[in-house]
Amino acid sequence: MWCHRLSHLQIRLQDLLRGRVTCWALQQLNFRSLFPLAIHWHHTASKSLNCVWRQHTDHFELQYANTVMRFDYVWLRDHCRSASCYNSKTHQRSLDTASVDLCIQPKTIRLDETTLFFTWPDGHVTRYDLDWLVKNSYEGQKQKVIQPRILWNAEIYQQAQVPSVDFQSFLETNEGLKNFLQNFLLYGIAFVENVPPTQEHTEKLAERISLIRETIYGRMWYFTSDFSRGDTAYTKLALDRHTDTTYFQEPCGIQVFHCLKHEGTGGRTLLVDGFYAAEQVLQKVPEEFELLSQVPLKHEYIENVGECHNHMIGVGPVLNVYPWNKELYLIRYNNYDRAVINTVPYDVVHRWYTAHRTLTIELRRPENELWVKLKPGRVLFVDNWRVLHGRESFTGYRQLCGCYLTRDDVLNTARLLGLQA
Ligand SMILES: C[N+](C)(C)CCCC[C@H](N)C(=O)O
Ligand SMILES: O=C(O)CCC(=O)C(=O)O
Numbered sequence: 001m002w003c004h005r006l007s008h009l010q011i012r013l014q015d016l017l018r019g020r021v022t023c024w025a026l027q028q029l030n031f032r033s034l035f036p037l038a039i040h041w042h043h044t045a046s047k048s049l050n051c052v053w054r055q056h057t058d059h060f061e062l063q064y065a066n067t068v069m070r071f072d073y074v075w076l077r078d079h080c081r082s083a084s085c086y087n088s089k090t091h092q093r094s095l096d097t098a099s100v101d102l103c104i105q106p107k108t109i110r111l112d113e114t115t116l117f118f119t120w121p122d123g124h125v126t127r128y129d130l131d132w133l134v135k136n137s138y139e140g141q142k143q144k145v146i147q148p149r150i151l152w153n154a155e156i157y158q159q160a161q162v163p164s165v166d167f168q169s170f171l172e173t174n175e176g177l178k179n180f181l182q183n184f185l186l187y188g189i190a191f192v193e194n195v196p197p198t199q200e201h202t203e204k205l206a207e208r209i210s211l212i213r214e215t216i217y218g219r220m221w222y223f224t225s226d227f228s229r230g231d232t233a234y235t236k237l238a239l240d241r242h243t244d245t246t247y248f249q250e251p252c253g254i255q256v257f258h259c260l261k262h263e264g265t266g267g268r269t270l271l272v273d274g275f276y277a278a279e280q281v282l283q284k285v286p287e288e289f290e291l292l293s294q295v296p297l298k299h300e301y302i303e304n305v306g307e308c309h310n311h312m313i314g315v316g317p318v319l320n321v322y323p324w325n326k327e328l329y330l331i332r333y334n335n336y337d338r339a340v341i342n343t344v345p346y347d348v349v350h351r352w353y354t355a356h357r358t359l360t361i362e363l364r365r366p367e368n369e370l371w372v373k374l375k376p377g378r379v380l381f382v383d384n385w386r387v388l389h390g391r392e393s394f395t396g397y398r399q400l401c402g403c404y405l406t407r408d409d410v411l412n413t414a415r416l417l418g419l420q421a
């Protein structure tokens with residue numbers, strides 16, 4: 001009987017650690033019968049609130065809104081929103097975190113309606129609303145995505161019939177801008193139509209949603225196949241799918257393309273959702289996904305053409321994921337610009353090549369390729385942290401203009417319009 005109970009308890013402790021507790025009441029019952037004197041659970045007066053909490057020596061445990069949460073006491077002291085600890089006008093912390101005793105424990109804890117009160121040894125009181133704690137707890141965040149997305153292959157994207165936004169409504173209405181940004185955030189690409197085919201109008205568009213990120217290519221760039229710069233982009237050659245500026249420590253967030261002129265054949269643009277491909281790798285061979293997200297690589301840009309002398313190096317894995325929820329946020333994929341691999345030992349190198357091959361196979365599946373012909377008047381925005389681009393070789397005179405945008409500022413605009421980003 002005792003053994004049975006003990007193993008039962010061990011299972012439940014494991015579940016607790018994994019945050020998989022479903023029936024709290026039952027647990028409590030078993031805990032209590034096992035250690036009748038040692039456990040002090042606190043229930044709310046009102047049964048309907050369904051909140052249970054417990055003061056452990058090194059953390060505070062709370063069950064509320066179907067979530068089991070654990071909070072460190074320093075964390076609870078550090079996030080105090082009282083007037084002396086937090087300036088609610090500037091939304092900045094006033095408390096000096098280094099002044100908090102790392103072994104701090106509350107003197108008392110009490111719940112009133114939906115507010116928890118922590119009284120600290122020096123008498124300071126911190127109040128937390130239960131909903132605030134759920135929203136801001138690790139356990140709550142772990143189950144959420146930062147950025148909702150619709151991953152696509154060619155068919156999914158075409159079936160979705162994502163509408164383009166008109167130049168005028170993009171520039172003049174918040175609704176037009178919001179629709180555009182919503183689609184851009186969901187799919188990682190979006191189009192604006194009826195744009196006058198000039199560099200100035202393209203610049204206006206860019207400035208409506210973000211700050212232009214000036215780089216070694218200039219602020220607004222404008223290029224033809226004249227090899228004015230030491231890069232294949234400035235030729236008529238085909239370019240396989242890639243993301244740009246992988247050789248920056250922070251690759252450019254967004255790329256804007258506007259084809260101002262093309263008198264000739266070919267030159268179609270290829271778009272591939274890198275996150276869709278990565279997701280296939282995750283499902284088929286999870287350990288390869290893991291490797292691609294852990295092995296650091298260098299990308300490099302070395303240019304010595306005419307007056308242009310540049311040497312850029314960027315370091316980072318191919319796949320970048322948030323550690324707490326495994327959500328992808330950045331893919332760095334450019335086989336042209338990938339530098340010598342000298343950051344990992346030979347056996348890891350071999351496994352990395354295998355994983356890179358799996359990802360490449362997914363990226364190259366014809367059903368994942370979206371081909372579009374850029375035309376004067378139709379501006380394409382590409383999420384350079386997610387969607388790969390390439391182009392078909394071409395003949396004749398082709399003029400492309402565009403720019404890079406800073407990602408933070410695109411997301412800032414999106415959030416101000418009420419979008420989740
Ligand atoms: C022409 N334009 C300025 C747009 C881009 C040139 C950058 C090309 C480089 N290989 C890369 O992929 O980053
Ligand atoms: O010429 C094109 O369509 C795109 C070239 C390219 O990859 C780039 O400019 O980043």
Ligand SMILES: [Fe+2]
Nearest residue numbers: 233243244389
């Ligand atoms: Fe490119």
